[in-house]
Amino acid sequence: xxxxxxxxxxxxxxxxxxxxxxxxxxxxxxxxxxxxxxxxxxxxxxxxxxxxxxxxxxxxxxxxxxxxxxxxxxxxxxxxxxxxxxxxxxxxxxxxxxxxxxxxxxxxxxxxxxxxxxxxxxxxxxxxxxxxxxxxxxxxxxxxxxxxxxxxxxxxxxxxxxxxxxxxxxxxxxxxxxxxxxxxxxxxxxxxxxxxxxxxxxxxxxxxxxxxxxxxxxxxxxx
Amino acid sequence: xxxxxxxxxxxxxxxxxxxxxxxxxxxxxxxxxxxxxxxxxxxxxxxxxxxxxxxxxxxxxxxxxxxxxxxxxxxxxxxxxxxxxxxxxxxxxxxxxxxxxxxxxxxxxxxxxxxxxxxxxxxxxxxxxxxxxxxxxxxxxxxxxxxxxxxxxxxxxxxxxxxxxxxxxxxxxxxxxxxxxxxxxxxxxxxxxxxxxxxxxxxxxxxxxxxxxxxxxxxxxxxxxxxxxxxxxxxxxxxxxxxxxxxxxxxxxx
Numbered sequence: 001x002x003x004x005x006x007x008x009x010x011x012x013x014x015x016x017x018x019x020x021x022x023x024x025x026x027x028x029x030x031x032x033x034x035x036x037x038x039x040x041x042x043x044x045x046x047x048x049x050x051x052x053x054x055x056x057x058x059x060x061x062x063x064x065x066x067x068x069x070x071x072x073x074x075x076x077x078x079x080x081x082x083x084x085x086x087x088x089x090x091x092x093x094x095x096x097x098x099x100x101x102x103x104x105x106x107x108x109x110x111x112x113x114x115x116x117x118x119x120x121x122x123x124x125x126x127x128x129x130x131x132x133x134x135x136x137x138x139x140x141x142x143x144x145x146x147x148x149x150x151x152x153x154x155x156x157x158x159x160x161x162x163x164x165x166x167x168x169x170x171x172x173x174x175x176x177x178x179x180x181x182x183x184x185x186x187x188x189x190x191x192x193x194x195x196x197x198x199x200x201x202x203x204x205x206x207x208x209x210x211x212x213x214x215x216x217x218x219x220x221x222x223x
Numbered sequence: 224x225x226x227x228x229x230x231x232x233x234x235x236x237x238x239x240x241x242x243x244x245x246x247x248x249x250x251x252x253x254x255x256x257x258x259x260x261x262x263x264x265x266x267x268x269x270x271x272x273x274x275x276x277x278x279x280x281x282x283x284x285x286x287x288x289x290x291x292x293x294x295x296x297x298x299x300x301x302x303x304x305x306x307x308x309x310x311x312x313x314x315x316x317x318x319x320x321x322x323x324x325x326x327x328x329x330x331x332x333x334x335x336x337x338x339x340x341x342x343x344x345x346x347x348x349x350x351x352x353x354x355x356x357x358x359x360x361x362x363x364x365x366x367x368x369x370x371x372x373x374x375x376x377x378x379x380x381x382x383x384x385x386x387x388x389x390x391x392x393x394x395x396x397x398x399x400x401x402x403x404x405x406x407x408x409x410x411x412x413x414x415x416x417x418x419x420x421x422x423x424x425x426x427x428x429x430x431x432x433x434x435x436x437x438x439x440x441x442x443x444x445x446x447x448x449x450x451x452x453x454x455x456x457x458x459x460x461x462x463x464x465x466x467x468x469x470x471x472x473x474x475x476x477x
Contacts, residue, residue, distance in 0.1 A: 005400075006430075009437035010470070080399040081440060087305050088391060088444045096393060096442035165441045168456075171464020175457055 012073045013169045015066040016162045023063055024159050028193050031200035034132065039208050042132050042200075050128055071107045078103055099161050102154040109151030136209035139201050152197040160190035232257035234266055235277070235321035238285055240335045248332070252277040252321070253285075263303060263310035263324065264289050267336075286335040294450060297385030300327055301336045307390040309450055310336075327390040343384045346406035350429045354419040366417035379412040379458065381451040388455055391448035394440045401438025402430070404445040408458035414465070427462070427469045436462055 030049065033041035052058060078100040085097050117134060120126045126134055138144045164186040167173040173182045203209075236253040254277040255269035267287050274284040289299035292311045299310040302325040304318060315322070330338040356362060368376070382405055389395045389403040410426045413419035430436040436459065445455040 004431075005433045006435055006437045006466075077440075080394065080396075082393040082396045084391070084393050084444070088442075088447065090444065090447055092441070092443040093393070096440055099440075168441055168460045169437075169439075169463055171460060171462075171467045174460040174464060176454070179456070179460070 008073060009077070010169075012070055012077065013162075013166050015070045016159075017166050019062045020066055020070055021159050021163060024155060025193060028156075028196035028200075032196040033200075034135075034209070035199040035203035038203075038206075039132050042209075043129060046128050046131055067110065071110070074103045075107065095161050095164075099158060099165070102158040102161075105151065105154035106158050109147075109154060113148075113151065132204070132209045135201075135204040136206075139204035145201065145205070148201055149198060152201070153194055156190055156194045156197065160186045160193070163189065234261065234315055236266060236270070237321045237323045238335070239323075239325040240285065241326070241332050242283075242334065244331060244333060251282060251285075257315070261315040263301075263313040263315070263318075263322065264292060264299060266315060266322070267310070267324075286333075286337050288337045295383055297340075297383035300338075300385045300387055300390070301325065302327055302390070307387040307448060309385065309387075312450070327386055329390045329392075329395055330386060338386070340384065340386050343386055343389065343403070343405060346402045347384070347409060349402070350406050350410050350426050351422065352406065352409040352413055352426075354413060354416055355422060356418065368415075368417050372415060375454075376412055376415045378451075379408050379415075379453060382408060382412075382453055383451065385450065387448050387450055388445035391444035393442050393444065394438050399438060400434030402434055402436070404439070404455040404459060407436055407439070407462050408453055408455050411458040411462050414462075423465075424469060427466050430462060431466050431470065436466055439463075 030045040031042070033045040037044070049055075081096075081100055083097045083100075085093055116138060117131060120134065121128060121131070138148065164173075164179075164183050167182050168179060173179045233254045234257050236255070237250055238253060239248050239250050241248040253270050253275075255266055255273075258265070264287070267285055271284040274282055276282050287299065287301070287310065289311060290296040291298070294309045294312040297309070300307060301310055302323075303310065303313045304323050307327050310324075324336060326332045326336045326338050328338075330340055330342070333339050356365075384405060386405075388405055392401070392403060394401045395403050407430060410430060414423040414426055439459050441456075443456050446453075446457075449455055
């Protein structure tokens with residue numbers, strides 16, 4: 001049973017939804033606070049997450065390790081696949097190829113994004129309170145903004161389409177009708193979660209995030 | 224004089240050829256006289272009778288594999304105008320010309336259009352796609368199968384191991400050990416059988432090893448390509464469910 005790809009592939013599929021899929025939805029909802037409630041809402045969201053117990057454990061076992069396994073094993077899965085969308089121009093076959101392309105894009109994007117945000121907090125260059133202003137800087141740069149939109153769309157597509165495939169791989173949606181209905185639901189999830197992320201990216205461009213940043217800076221300077 | 228009254232129609236073929244399993248493939252063009260109701264096999268037979276290329280130069284006759292000529296044996300599968308299908312049921316009247324014939328190169332090419340589908344038969348052995356009833360005495364009749372179940376199981380039994388689903392699958396290739404859709408559907412067929420069901424765990428176990436059912440990436444090309452209309456993706460999802468259940472049962476020691 002050693003080196004059995006059945007278990008690694010199954011674990012890959014599971015981790016993509018639990019915890020990673022859950023994480024992306026929570027992340028989208030937290031960011032959306034920036035759009036709905038402005039800098040204060042966003043910083044409340046950040047504060048809420050940081051008030052959770054055993055944060056380092058949650059981060060390591062709930063995000064970093066699953067992300068690394070899912071990402072690295074996923075690159076191997078993508079390597080093992082051919083693309084034959086030229087010969088078989090079916091929607092599902094396009095989604096199959098897109099799932100692999102967006103997986104690789106997401107892999108690159110997540111590393112870059114984590115470097116720009118979470119790693120900067122680890123390094124002590126910024127604080128959790130300054131994440132809003134960091135995002136303001138990133139989203140105000142037109143190139144970064146476009147790259148972030150592409151990265152976010154890739155990640156959310158990969159999650160939504162992955163959810164559809166997860167339901168099949170675990171034997172939940174079996175017949176063609178169940179799979180068609182779940183594809184509509186997953187497409188809906190793609191639209192909604194993408195909207196959460198893109199609207200928050202747009203919101204981060206607002207000057208109030210810059211001002212909030214300087215206000216925080218003033219506070220810390222006074223303190 | 225008859226020649227002036229009958230329009231001489233012809234059929235054009237562009238065929239991918241390969242002389243030995245290891246040599247480089249190349250293409251040759253052929254033009255054969257048209258007859259009513261021709262299929263790709265009768266076109267190939269015409270080339271065999273008069274092995275001349277479109278430019279008139281002689282060449283070795285094109286090799287192909289065929290047997291039943293009624294789309295039930297699966298031997299004459301090849302890629303016709305880009306789509307894997309059976310040559311016997313590919314009617315010339317319904318094909319765009321020139322007709323491009325290629326071997327299904329997912330499989331080892333033996334010569335020209337002849338491929339070796341041995342991996343499919345190996346897969347059937349691996350998943351034990353049979354019902355073990357041999358014994359030292361008469362076991363008597365087995366349990367009966369419900370008619371409602373028989374009806375869908377019959378659809379699965381139409382599989383002729385033709386290899387079209389493997390050719391269509393983006394995950395069946397040199398870098399991937401995926402067993403392919405056909406064998407998974409056969410597991411569903413034999414696990415549905417009231418006597419075959421008695422050994423269902425063995426078949427599920429076989430699909431839960433390296434290169435088993437996890438190789439499916441849900442491109443769902445197989446179900447579109449299958450010439451017999453077998454619900455392959457339903458079979459895969461159903462076996463996904465059974466292997467998942469089997470996995471947890473084994474973990475829990477049930």
